Amino acid sequence: xxxxxxxxxxxxxxxxxxxxxxxxxxxxxxxxxxxxxxxxxxxxxxxxxxxxxxxxxxxxxxxxxxxxx
Numbered sequence: 001x002x003x004x005x006x007x008x009x010x011x012x013x014x015x016x017x018x019x020x021x022x023x024x025x026x027x028x029x030x031x032x033x034x035x036x037x038x039x040x041x042x043x044x045x046x047x048x049x050x051x052x053x054x055x056x057x058x059x060x061x062x063x064x065x066x067x068x069x
Contacts, residue, residue: 001057002069004063016047 020043027036060066 006054006057006068009050013047013050013054016043016050018046020044 003009020040023043024040027039057066057068061068
């Protein structure tokens with residue numbers, strides 16, 4: 001993985017996190033709280049999983065096991 005792709009994925013993960021909060025907020029205007037959480041949870045979990053994967057890749061780069069190109 002090159003550094004530009006790493007940065008794009010990090011920005012995408014933060015965008016997913018922001019989108020989760022926007023979806024939850026706008027859905028609360030039209031539907032109950034449970035529905036809002038159910039619609040926003042997959043976005044938030046995807047963002048968290050992507051960030052966790054990026055932390056692993058960054059740790060491998062810092063330790064020198066698998067450097068970024």
